[in-house]
Amino acid sequence: MINHGMHALGNSSGKGRSMPVTFLTRAFPSRREAFTAKPARSPARRFKGFPMDAIQLLKDDHKAVKALLGELARTTTRAVKRRATLLREIHLNLHAHTRIEEEIFYPAYREAGDKEQVKLYYEALEEHRAAGDLVLPGLLQTDPSSEQFSGRAKVLKELVEHHVEEEEQQMFKQARSLLDKETLRELGERMTQRKQEVIEGWKAAKAE
Ligand SMILES: [Fe+2]
Ligand SMILES: [Fe+2]
Structure with missing residues (x-):
C-alpha cells in the first residue's frame, strides 16, 4: 500500500509537557476522550457495548480536529507553548484518523463502489498527502x-x-447507501480498536 501519511511525519516538539486544563475542559470532556474520539453525547454510543458506527466515529474525529485547528489559528506569535501543545494534539489526531481511514474505511468504501468511488478514493488520498506530507511537516x-x-x-x-x-x-453520504448498518458497525469497531493501537504506539514511541 502506498504510504499516504500523516503517519510518516516527523516528531512534534514539547515532549512530556502536559496540556493546560483550560484547554481540555473547553475542547473535550476529558483527555481520554480527546484521544479515543468517543464523545459522551454520540448517539452511536448511547448503549453500553454498542459498537460505534464507522461514519459517526470519523465525524467525531473531524469535529475534534477542527476544534483544535481553530484554537491554533486563534493563537498569536506570543503563544509559543500553547502552539506547541496544540500542534502536538493536532499531529496525533490527524495521524490516528488518517491511519484508520486509509487502512479500514477507504478500502471498504472503494470496494463497495464503482468508478465514482475509486475517483473520490484517490482524491482523498492526495488530500491526505498534501496536508500530511507537505503542510504539516513544514509547520512542525x-x-x-x-x-x-x-x-x-x-x-x-x-x-x-x-x-x-x-x-x-x-x-460518507455515498458510504451510507453502499454499506449496510451492520457493515458500518463492524468497520467502526475495527477502527476504534485500530485507533487505540495507533495512539498507544505513538505514545510509546514518544516515551522512548
Ligand atoms: Fe476524515
Ligand atoms: Fe480523510
Missing part, C-alpha cells in the same frame, strides 16, 4: 513565534476543512 519545523507559523497553521486548517467537507458531503 517552523518556529512557533514566527508569522510563518501563523500562515502555515492557517493553510493546514483550510486544507483539513476542505477535505472534511468533501468526505462528509460526498464520500
